[in-house]
Amino acid sequence: MDLSLESALTSAGDPPEQAGRIAGRSLEEWNAAYAKVESYFHALRVRNKVLLGRLVIHVLKRAMRRAPGEPQRSATELAAEEMDRVVTDWFAQVLQEPPTGTDQMLSTRGRLALLLVDMPGKWQEQFLRPGPWPEAFVSSMRKAYLLAGPDFQLAKMTPRPMHLGPITTLANFSRLPAARMVAAWVGFTLALVLFFLFTHHRP
Amino acid sequence: MPPAAPETAPAPRADSSPPLKIVPALPASRWLRIFFFFSSALLLTGFVSMLFADLLWRTGWSASRTILLILFILLFAFSAIGCMHGVFGFFLRLFGDKSRLTQMCDYATRSIAGTSTAIICPIYNEDVVRVYEGLRVTFESLERTGQLERFDFFILSDSTDPDKWVEEERRWYDLIRELGALGRIYYRRRVSNEGKKSGNVHDFLSTWGRRYRYFIVVDADSVMRGEMIVDLVKLMESAPAIGLIQTMPALVNAESLFGRLQQFANRLYAPVFIAGLNYWSRGVGNYWGHNAIIRTEPFMEYCDLPHLPGRRPFGGQILSHDFVEAALMLRENWQVWLAYDLEGSYEEAPQGVIENAQRDRRWCQGNLQHGLVLFVRGLRGASRMHLLQGIFGYVAGPLWLLFLITFCWMWGFQKFTGLSNITVHGFTPYLNLSGTEHALLVFAICMAVLLLPKALALADLARDRERQRAYGGLGRATASTVAETFFSTLHAPLQMLWHTQFVVSNLLGRSVNWASQKRAADGTAWTYAARRHWGHVLIGLFWGGFIWWLEPSTFLWFAPVFLGMVFSVPFSVFSSRSSLGARTRAAGLFLTPEETSPPPELDTLRVRMAAMSGAGETAVGERDWGLAEIVLDPYVNAIHVSLLREKQLNPNYAESLARLGVGQPEVRVLGAKLLAGGPEALKQEEKVLVMSDADTMSWLHRQIWLRPGGTLSPWWQAAIRHHAR
Numbered sequence: 001m002d003l004s005l006e007s008a009l010t011s012a013g014d015p016p017e018q019a020g021r022i023a024g025r026s027l028e029e030w031n032a033a034y035a036k037v038e039s040y041f042h043a044l045r046v047r048n049k050v051l052l053g054r055l056v057i058h059v060l061k062r063a064m065r066r067a068p069g070e071p072q073r074s075a076t077e078l079a080a081e082e083m084d085r086v087v088t089d090w091f092a093q094v095l096q097e098p099p100t101g102t103d104q105m106l107s108t109r110g111r112l113a114l115l116l117v118d119m120p121g122k123w124q125e126q127f128l129r130p131g132p133w134p135e136a137f138v139s140s141m142r143k144a145y146l147l148a149g150p151d152f153q154l155a156k157m158t159p160r161p162m163h164l165g166p167i168t169t170l171a172n173f174s175r176l177p178a179a180r181m182v183a184a185w186v187g188f189t190l191a192l193v194l195f196f197l198f199t200h201h202r203p
Numbered sequence: 204m205p206p207a208a209p210e211t212a213p214a215p216r217a218d219s220s221p222p223l224k225i226v227p228a229l230p231a232s233r234w235l236r237i238f239f240f241f242s243s244a245l246l247l248t249g250f251v252s253m254l255f256a257d258l259l260w261r262t263g264w265s266a267s268r269t270i271l272l273i274l275f276i277l278l279f280a281f282s283a284i285g286c287m288h289g290v291f292g293f294f295l296r297l298f299g300d301k302s303r304l305t306q307m308c309d310y311a312t313r314s315i316a317g318t319s320t321a322i323i324c325p326i327y328n329e330d331v332v333r334v335y336e337g338l339r340v341t342f343e344s345l346e347r348t349g350q351l352e353r354f355d356f357f358i359l360s361d362s363t364d365p366d367k368w369v370e371e372e373r374r375w376y377d378l379i380r381e382l383g384a385l386g387r388i389y390y391r392r393r394v395s396n397e398g399k400k401s402g403n404v405h406d407f408l409s410t411w412g413r414r415y416r417y418f419i420v421v422d423a424d425s426v427m428r429g430e431m432i433v434d435l436v437k438l439m440e441s442a443p444a445i446g447l448i449q450t451m452p453a454l455v456n457a458e459s460l461f462g463r464l465q466q467f468a469n470r471l472y473a474p475v476f477i478a479g480l481n482y483w484s485r486g487v488g489n490y491w492g493h494n495a496i497i498r499t500e501p502f503m504e505y506c507d508l509p510h511l512p513g514r515r516p517f518g519g520q521i522l523s524h525d526f527v528e529a530a531l532m533l534r535e536n537w538q539v540w541l542a543y544d545l546e547g548s549y550e551e552a553p554q555g556v557i558e559n560a561q562r563d564r565r566w567c568q569g570n571l572q573h574g575l576v577l578f579v580r581g582l583r584g585a586s587r588m589h590l591l592q593g594i595f596g597y598v599a600g601p602l603w604l605l606f607l608i609t610f611c612w613m614w615g616f617q618k619f620t621g622l623s624n625i626t627v628h629g630f631t632p633y634l635n636l637s638g639t640e641h642a643l644l645v646f647a648i649c650m651a652v653l654l655l656p657k658a659l660a661l662a663d664l665a666r667d668r669e670r671q672r673a674y675g676g677l678g679r680a681t682a683s684t685v686a687e688t689f690f691s692t693l694h695a696p697l698q699m700l701w702h703t704q705f706v707v708s709n710l711l712g713r714s715v716n717w718a719s720q721k722r723a724a725d726g727t728a729w730t731y732a733a734r735r736h737w738g739h740v741l742i743g744l745f746w747g748g749f750i751w752w753l754e755p756s757t758f759l760w761f762a763p764v765f766l767g768m769v770f771s772v773p774f775s776v777f778s779s780r781s782s783l784g785a786r787t788r789a790a791g792l793f794l795t796p797e798e799t800s801p802p803p804e805l806d807t808l809r810v811r812m813a814a815m816s817g818a819g820e821t822a823v824g825e826r827d828w829g830l831a832e833i834v835l836d837p838y839v840n841a842i843h844v845s846l847l848r849e850k851q852l853n854p855n856y857a858e859s860l861a862r863l864g865v866g867q868p869e870v871r872v873l874g875a876k877l878l879a880g881g882p883e884a885l886k887q888e889e890k891v892l893v894m895s896d897a898d899t900m901s902w903l904h905r906q907i908w909l910r911p912g913g914t915l916s917p918w919w920q921a922a923i924r925h926h927a928r
Contacts, residue, residue: 115841155408161509162511
C-alpha cells in the first residue's frame with residue numbers, strides 16, 4: 001500500500017493541502033519543528049528510532065491541527081508548545097497530579113521520576129503511551145524521590161570564649177587606625193639602630 | 204548520563220544509643236615523656252650553640268655576631284627537634300613501640316553495631332572526577348567489610364564555579380546510580396561558603412551532626428581503606444576518652460619527578476619521624492584536617508571556632524582550623540591520638556615545585572595566625588608545642604635568609620674595611636682546633652642533625668627484608684635517598700625565598716595572589732615557570748656574584764644555595780614532568796610500597812581514572828558548558844531543581860537563599876537576560892543567583908525548548924544544536 005507523507009501527517013477530515021505545504025506551512029517550517037521536537041525527546045534519551053519517530057509525528061499532528069487557526073505563529077513554536085503539553089499531561093496522568101499550568105513542579109517531578117525509574121533503559125515503550133500502564137512502572141514513578149540528605153537534625157553550635165592572653169593587647173593595637181604608620185616608624189628606627197650597630201662594631 | 208535505576212535505600216538511621224556521658228581524661232604520664240624528648244633537643248641545641256658562640260667569639264664579638272648567634276640557636280633548635288623525632292622514632296621501632304594506640308586498646312573484636320558514622324568530604328571547585336572516584340573506591344572498600352550500613356557519605360560542596368556545581372550534581376547522580384547508593388551517599392552544596400572548610404564542616408554538624416556518633420573527614424584527594432575505617436570506629440568505641448584519632452596518610456599516585464620524590468620521602472622517612480612524634484604526643488596529639496575520625500558530641504560542643512580579634516591577616520576567621528580544634532579538644536581533656544600504624548590512609552601531593560609553593564602560601568597564613576592562639580588560656584602545653592612547630596615551619600624560611608644575609612654582611616664588612624681575621628683561642632681550648640677546623644666541626648654537626656633522620660630511616664629499612672622489597676631493595680632505596688637529599692638541597696633555598704615572601708606579605712596584611720597556571724602537556728610550562736622564578740634567578744645570580752667577589756675559594760661552599768635559585772626555572776619545569784617520573788620509576792628509583800604492590804583501592808582508582816581519561820571524562824569542558832547542560836538537559840535540570848527544593852526545607856538554607864535574593868522578581872529578569880544574551884550577559888555571581896532559584900531554573904528549561912530560535916541568543920542556538928547531537 002502506498003502511503004504519502006501527507007496521509008501520514010493529516011487526518012481524514014483535514015482540508016486538502018497544496019503541494020509542498022502542510023497545514024498552511026512550508027515543509028521547511030515543519031522540518032524545523034520536527035528537529036526541535038526530536039531534539040527534546042532525544043534529550044530525554046528516547047533512543048529507539050521508530051518510537052522516537054512516532055512520538056514526534058504524534059506531537060506534530062497536534063501542532064498541525066492548531067496551525068490553520070494560528071497563522072501568526074511558527075510551526076516550531078506550535079510544535080514545542082504541543083510537545084510540552086503532551087509530556088506534562090502524561091506526567092499528570094501517570095503521577096496522578098493535576099497540571100497547574102504555570103508551575104513547573106510537575107514537569108520537574110516527572111522528569112526526575114523518569115530518570116529514577118530508568119525510563120530510557122527499562123520503560124521506553126511506556127513513555128507518552130496512554131494508560132493503563134504496568135503496575136510496577138506506575139508505582140516506581142509515583143514513589144521516585146531523590147534523597148540528597150537524611151532528615152535534618154538541626155543543632156546550634158556556639159563558639160566557646162577564647163581568652164587570647166597577652167595577645168589581646170596586640171590584637172587591639174592593630175585596630176588603631178594609625179597602627180601601620182606607627183609600626184612603620186618603629187621598624188625604620190630599629191633598622192637605623194641595627195645599621196649603626198653593624199657598622200660600628202669593634203673587630 | 205546513561206540513566207539506570209538506583210536502588211533506593213531507606214533513610215539512614217540515627218545513632219541508636221543515647222549520648223555518651225563520658226568524663227574524659229588525658230594520659231597522666233605525658234609530662235615525663237614531653238620533658239625527656241624536648242630536653243634532649245635542648246641539650247643538643249645548647250651544646251652546638253656553645254660551640255658556635257665560641258667560634259664567633261674567637262674572631263671578636265660584635266652586634267652582628269649577636270644576631271647571628273640568636274638566629275643560629277632558633278634554627279638549630281628547630282632542626283634538633285626534627286632530628287630527635289628521627290632518633291626517638293628509630294629506637295622505638297628498634298625495641299618495639301608499646302605506646303601505639305593500637306597496642307594499648309583491645310579493639311579488634313569490638314562490635315560497632317549501634318554506631319553511626321558520617322564520612323564527610325568537603326570540596327571547593329575540585330577535580331570532580333578524581334574526588335568521586337576516590338569516594339567510590341572508599342565506598343566499595345567499606346562495602347567489602349560488610350559494615351557499610353553503619354556509615355553514610357556526604358559530599359559537602361562549597362564550589363563557586365557554576366560549571367563545577369553542575370558537574371558535581373550530575374556525577375553525584377551517576378555515582379549513586381552505579382553504586383546503588385541512593386540514601387547512602389549524599390550531596391549538599393552550601394548557599395555561601397562562609398568560614399571556608401571549617402564553616403563547611405560546621406554547617407554539616409549543625410544540620411546532621413546529631414545523627415552520627417562519629418564523623419570522618421576526608422579530603423578531595425583522600426582514599427581510605429574500608430578495614431581501616433572500621434578499625435577507627437572500633438578504636439573509638441574501645442576508648443571512650445578519645446575525642447579524635449588522626450591517621451598517617453601515605454602520599455600516593457604521584458607521577459611527576461617532584462611528586463615521586465615527595466612521595467618517597469614521605470613513605471621512607473615518616474614511619475621513623477611519626478614514631479618519635481607519637482612518643483611525646485601520645486594522647487595529646489594533633490589533627491591535620493583530614494583522614495581522621497572525630498567524636499561528634501564533644502567536637503560540636505567545644506570546637507566551634509570563634510573569630511579572632513583584629514584585622515586580617517591575623518584577625519578574623521581561623522584559617523588553619525585543624526590544629527586549633529585539636530587544641531580545644533585537649534583543653535577539655537578529650538584525648539587526641541595519632542594511629543600511625545594503621546595502614547590504608549592515603550592522600551596525594553602537589554606534582555610540581557610551584558604547586559607545592561601555592562599550597563604553602565595558603566597554609567602559611569593559617570599557621571602564622573596561630574601566633575594569636577598560642578597564648579590562649581587553658582591550652583595544653585603540648586598543643587602550644589604543636590602550634591609553635593607549625594608557625595616555625597614557615598618562619599624558619601625568613602630566619603634562615605636573615606642568617607645568611609647577616610653572615611654575608613659580616614664577611615663583606617670585613618673585606619670592605621680591610622680588617623684581617625685574627626683568631627684567638629676559644630674557651631674550648633682542650634679541643635685544640637684551628638678556626639677553620641672549629642667552623643668545620645659546627646658545620647658537620649649541623650649537617651649530621653639534618654641528615655641523621657634520613658640515615659636512621661634507611662637503617663630502619665635495613666632491618667626488614669620485606670619492607671626493603673617494597674622500596675625496590677636496600678641499594679635502590681639508598682640511591683633514592685641520596686638523590687632525594689640532593690634534590691631537597693636545591694629545593695630548600697627556593698622554599699626559603701618563597702616562605703620569606705609569604706611571611707612578609709602576611710605580616711604586611713597582604714595576600715599573595717597567583718593566577719592559576721597553564722600547564723603544558725607534561726607539567727609546568729616554561730613561560731609560567733619563568734614568571735614565577737625570575738626573582739629567584741636574579742637573587743641567585745646577584746648573591747653568587749657577591750660571594751665570588753668576596754672569596755672565590757669559598758664559592759663552592761655556598762653553591763647549593765645559589766644553584767637552586769639560578770637554575771630554578773629548568774628545575775621547576777623538569778621536576779614537574781611525568782615522563783621523568785616514569786623514567787626514574789623504570790630505573791627503580793623513589794619506589795614506594797604503594798607503587799611496588801598497590802593496594803586494591805589504589806589499583807582500582809588508577810584503572811578507573813585511566814578509563815575516565817580515555818573516555819574524555821576528565822577533560823575540562825568549555826566555559827559555561829555546565830550552564831548549558833543544566834538548562835537544556837531535562838534530567839540534569841530536574842536533579843538540580845529537586846536539590847534546590849529540598850534545600851528550601853532547611854530553615855537555615857532557606858534564610859541564606861532569601862538573603863541571596865532567591866525568589867525575587869529580579870532573578871526571573873536575569874533569567875530572561877540569560878536567554879536573550881547568553882551567559883556572557885551575566886556576571887558570575889548573577890549566574891550563581893539564577894542557578895540557585897528553583898523556579899527560575901524550571902522556567903528556563905521550559906523556555907529554552909518552547910521559544911523559537913530567533914528569540915534566543917546565538918550561543919543558546921548553538922548549544923541546542925550541540926545538545927541535539
